[in-house]
Amino acid sequence: MITFDDVSVRFGTFEALPSFSLHIAEGEFFTLLGPSGCGKSTALRAVAGFVDLSAGDVRVGGKKVTHLPSGKREVGMVFQNYALFPGMNVRENIAFGLRAQKRPGSEIDRRVNEIADQVDLSQEQLVKGVAELSGGQQQRVAIARALVMRPKVLLLDEPLSNLDAKLRRQLRSQLKDLQGQFGITTVYVTHDQDEALSMSDRIAVLDRGRIEQVGTPEEVYERSASEFVCTFIGEVNRLSPRLVGALAARGAPELDPAESTYVRIEKVGLVREGRPHRGPSVRGTVMSRTYHGTHSVYRLRTEHDELRAVLGDGDGPHLAAGQEVDLVFDPASLMRYRGASAAGGRG
Structure with a gap:
């Protein structure tokens, strides 16, 4: 579903991703895991079209998207701070992308109501301002706004990092359940090992822009391919x-x-x-x-x-x-x- 083909991303003289190659299968919950500054968010933004590639190509569903604008890549993205519009209520936030596409009003209402029900947002919550919602509810709004566009891929950039520990644990299972419900290919970025191990079908562990290991949670934990992976994941x-x-x-x-x-x-x-x-x-x-x-x-x-x-x-x-x-x-x-x-x- 998603292929990085020898991708390189540079910011001035700094090479954030040197020769990055990876394939993510359709329907996977795939996590990019690593310490701060390892290149995981850069890789996610390369799929979304938010960074320019210095070399290589990105493909989504077999289609080269390297030079497509982000709005034409059929990907949805949820940011760390959710990036919701404070001047709009919940319904207006979810409908924003559909209105930008000039969809008919009846279609917008139907799709917003459908997605709100699927992510467990009530009709009462749809008319509230986003500031009136809890952190977990705001996260569901951000996910609904991405999914209502019916993307091929959902990209999640550390969406739980601003929440308290108890809510993070609760929302991990909810996120995984939602992904299974929609069957959508999902790429999740985190530095949190517990999140990666508990939620992922497969994990790529990154260090300094390079992939140290790709495997199931059990493989990277039980059979760490490098000393870096061994010491970064779990307690040893x-x-x-x-x-x-x-x-x-x-x-x-x-x-x-x-x-x-x-x-x-x-x-x-x-x-x-x-x-x-x-x-x-x-x-x-x-x-x-x-x-x-x-x-x-x-x-x-x-x-x-x-x-x-x-x-x-x-x-x-x-x-x-x-x-x-x-x-x-x-x-x-x-x-x-x-x-x-x-x-x-x-x-």
């Missing part, structure tokens, strides 16, 4: 060469202390003293515990490293500071990389 422990060597000597000979080796904190097994376990392990001492409701995160000291590990709320009594435990590792869950250390994204 980096194992020291001494610890890697100890594990290699205790039943994991495939491990190499010369490699950069990581394990996600929930993949570290914690076994109370005296209990049997399988797999290479080291002895550790509990230093502290942080309670998170459904689980606790423990900080532990071994003779080689300080590490973090997770226990679920139903996994037995809490561990006390000073208590000794065995830290058990499954070699298959360790992520290993050769070469330079991970580089951070641009700020």
Whole structure:
């Protein structure tokens, strides 16, 4: 549905996207994920026609749109601040694009009413000013204004970032449900890993304008293709060469202390003293515990490293500071990389 074919975007001497190639399938909820300044919003705006390409082409539905004005690309865009018109009520905001196309009044009314019902905006809300609505309702107005134009593609540029944490979690599932209801190809830009993992069919992780990995949420989390992806997504422990060597000597000979080796904190097994376990392990001492409701995160000291590990709320009594435990590792869950250390994204 959307193809970036060797796209380059420059702003003066700065190359925001160097040789960017990517294909997004029809009907996908696809997320561009990365730190601030990594090029994800630039890629989205290249599809929308809001930035000029220095090289390459963008195609939507097989049609080259590189030089088409944004209004003729059949894409709808929802901005971070929603970009609603404060002097218009909700109905007028949703109808704006249709009026610009000089559609008949009866068609405008019908399509606005249909889309309002589909995004759960009531007739009472349609006559309100946008300032009278909550952040979540304003987001639905912005989505309705985009979808009423019946675009082939919906582009979402960090639409949840201005909302509080509880509302963000609530609206994630609503956004995903809406996308499934309409079946529209959706490209979502965020720096929030939880949003990307919970909402996406596939994710492209970007760093400094380059794609580090494209895959399902499970693939980028469980089998991170690069050290950058591994350290950017989720919480990880980096194992020291001494610890890697100890594990290699205790039943994991495939491990190499010369490699950069990581394990996600929930993949570290914690076994109370005296209990049997399988797999290479080291002895550790509990230093502290942080309670998170459904689980606790423990900080532990071994003779080689300080590490973090997770226990679920139903996994037995809490561990006390000073208590000794065995830290058990499954070699298959360790992520290993050769070469330079991970580089951070641009700020």
